[in-house]
Amino acid sequence: MRITTYYIYLTFFSLVFSSLVSSQSDSCASNLNLKGVIPFETTSLHCHPVWSSEDYTLRYLQTRPNIWSFVLSAPYTNAFVAIGFSTTGRMVGSSAMVGWVPANGVGILKQYFLGATNPAQVVPDQGNLQVVANSTAIVSQSSRLYIAFQLNVTQPESRLLYAVGPRNRIPSSDNRLVQHRDHISTRLDYTSGQLTTERPYTTLRRVHGILNMIGWGIIMIIGAMAARYLKQWDPIWFYSHSSIQLLGFFMGVSGVILGFVVEDSLNASVDRHKTIGMFILILGCLQVIAFLVRPGKEAKVRKYWNWYHYIVGRILIVLAVINIFYGIHVGDEGNGWKIGYGVILAILGIVGVGLEVRKWRKT
Ligand SMILES: *[C@@H]1O[C@H](CO)[C@@H](O)[C@H](O)[C@H]1NC(C)=O
Ligand SMILES: *[C@@H]1O[C@H](CO)[C@@H](O)[C@H](O)[C@H]1NC(C)=O
Numbered sequence: 578m579r580i581t582t583y584y585i586y587l588t589f590f591s592l593v594f595s596s597l598v599s600s601q602s603d604s605c606a607s608n609l610n611l612k613g614v615i616p617f618e619t620t621s622l623h624c625h626p627v628w629s630s631e632d633y634t635l636r637y638l639q640t641r642p643n644i645w646s647f648v649l650s651a652p653y654t655n656a657f658v659a660i661g662f663s664t665t666g667r668m669v670g671s672s673a674m675v676g677w678v679p680a681n682g683v684g685i686l687k688q689y690f691l692g693a694t695n696p697a698q699v700v701p702d703q704g705n706l707q708v709v710a711n712s713t714a715i716v717s718q719s720s721r722l723y724i725a726f727q728l729n730v731t732q733p734e735s736r737l738l739y740a741v742g743p744r745n746r747i748p749s750s751d752n753r754l755v756q757h758r759d760h761i762s763t764r765l766d767y768t769s770g771q772l773t774t775e776r777p778y779t780t781l782r783r784v785h786g787i788l789n790m791i792g793w794g795i796i797m798i799i800g801a802m803a804a805r806y807l808k809q810w811d812p813i814w815f816y817s818h819s820s821i822q823l824l825g826f827f828m829g830v831s832g833v834i835l836g837f838v839v840e841d842s843l844n845a846s847v848d849r850h851k852t853i854g855m856f857i858l859i860l861g862c863l864q865v866i867a868f869l870v871r872p873g874k875e876a877k878v879r880k881y882w883n884w885y886h887y888i889v890g891r892i893l894i895v896l897a898v899i900n901i902f903y904g905i906h907v908g909d910e911g912n913g914w915k916i917g918y919g920v921i922l923a924i925l926g927i928v929g930v931g932l933e934v935r936k937w938r939k940t
Contacts, residue, residue, distance in 0.1 A: 603634050603650045603721050615714045615725040617646050625772055628739050628761050630907045635660070635737070637767070644709060645728045653678070653722040655745045657754060660724070661691060661738035662706060666762050666775055668738060669693055672704030675754065676715045676724040677747045684715030686724050687752060701752040706730075737763050761909075774909055778842050782908055785835040789904070790918060792828030793857060793897035798925050800825055801890055806932040819868060826861050829897075833858050850907050853900040860893040898922065 605624035609615075622636035636648040651658045656677065663671035668691050676686040688706055692698035712727035740757035748754050762775045800821035807814035833854055840847060867886050872879045905914045 603632075605634060605636075609636065609648065609650075609723075611716055611718065611723060614716050615648065615723075616712055617725070617727055619646070619648060619725070622646065622648060623770055625765070625770065627737070627763060627765075627772060628774075629909050631739070631741055631759065631761075633658075633739050635765075639767070640727070643729050643731055645730060645733050646712075646725075647674075647728065648723055648725045649674075649739075650721050650723045651741065653717050653720055654741070655747060656758065657740075657742035657748060658722050658724060659689075659738075659740040659742075659757070661740070662734040663736040663738055663762075664734055666736040666738075666764070668760070671734075671736075671738060672706045673738065673740075674706070674708075674713075674724060674726055676722060677742070678715070678717045678722065679747055682717075684717060684722075685748075685752070686713050686715040686726065689754065696754055696756055699754050733767070735764050735766065737765050739763070778839060781835065781842065782839050783910075785832055785839050786901075786904055786908060786910070786914070788828050788832030788835060789854075789897075790901050792825045792830075792832055793861070793893070794901045794918065795921060795925070796821055796825030796828065797890075797897065798894055798922075801894065802925070802929060802932065806936060822864070822868075826865060829861060830858070847907050850900060850904050853896055853903070857893055857896050857900060860889055860896070863889055864893065 605626065609619045609622070611619070618640065619636065622638045624634060624636045627633050627635045632652050634650045636646075636650075638646050640646050647660070649658065649660045657675050658677065659673045659675040661668065661671045661673035665671075671691050673689050673691060674686060675689050676684060678684045687701050688704040688708060690700045690703035690705070692700060707729040709727040709729050712725075714723075714725040716723045716725075738760060740760040742748075743755060743758045746755060764773045764775060766772075800818055803821055804814060804818040807817060836851070836854060840851065864886065867882070867889070871886075872882055901918060902915060905911075905918070
């Protein structure tokens with residue numbers, strides 16, 4: 578019984594994990610290895626991860642007084658990849674380099690003028706960027722797309738926009754783009770290399786994150802521990818377990834509802850995070866229903882009910898922990914949040930081990 582349960586966790590873990598890390602990555606720790614396909618020198622470019630949730634990496638360098646080299650790398654999802662240069666930080670009025678690879682395998686890299694958010698006003702082969710003749714290249718390699726170009730400019734715009742098109746939907750032969758799947762607005766200080774991400778609704782996103790983190794990812798673990806380690810005090814364990822879990826559930830549900838608001842107001846694409854979140858919500862509802870219809874203590878089926886309740890609860894917690902870390906990643910919140918939550922988990926883990934040892938000593 579135990580072994581199969583652990584096996585179920587392991588399978589879940591590896592499935593979810595492999596789907597999260599499936600795309601090939603390009604790290605700033607490694608040099609570009611594009612075998613002479615880029616028509617300019619790429620060895621000493623500065624490198625920054627510029628959009629961690631979409632895994633975009635930008636390399637750049639001022640190579641001559643008025644010549645700036647850029648190489649953007651992104652996972653290739655059969656969608657267009659774009660980098661825009663904006664004076665205001667907004668899409669409208671900016672110019673962008675947009676690339677994709679059609680079915681024939683010959684990549685296309687074009688400048689666009691972004692006249693409005695409406696795709697009809699996004700015009701190919703126009704824009705304010707002075708692209709150096711014969712400096713552009715587009716390469717698809719190891720599931721990543723690299724777009725390279727040089728600009729003839731004294732100082733490029735520091736407001737850089739990035740976008741990615743809908744998956745498996747490359748532009749048709751008229752080169753017209755459809756609405757992007759996701760986008761981000763950043764500011765790059767070319768001298769210091771410092772990068773800031775400008776994202777609206779930060780507070781809303783963080784409240785969503787904190788509610789879910791505390792509800793599903795901390796309180797529910799404490800509630801599960803209450804059921805396991807307070808058993809000798811009946812019925813205290815029962816009331817503490819059910820009230821703690823109910824509190825966690827209500828916080829978690831509020832967090833999920835805020836998640837929908839965030840998704841809607843940011844027009845964000847967070848499909849995996851949302852799918853895992855919905856699954857957690859369903860498991861949470863199942864637990865509440867199971868609690869309401871629990872058989873009496875003496876009933877024969879109570880043993881099976883206990884197993885069911887236990888397994889669903891454990892899967893819920895494992896998925897919640899994964900989705901919290903993944904949500905911090907998707908929200909580009911950086912390592913501080915991951916470390917903070919990791920420390921809380923570690924403390925809960927140490928307390929759990931201590932209580933476990935005590936429990937085994939007693940029995
Ligand atoms: C850059 O632009 C200036 C002025 O428009 C021009 O004279 C120069 O030749 C350009 N350099 C390159 C490498 O295209
Ligand atoms: C760009 O390439 C074309 C064709 O290969 C060539 O005719 C042209 O002279 C090149 N222009 C520059 C500025 O190198």
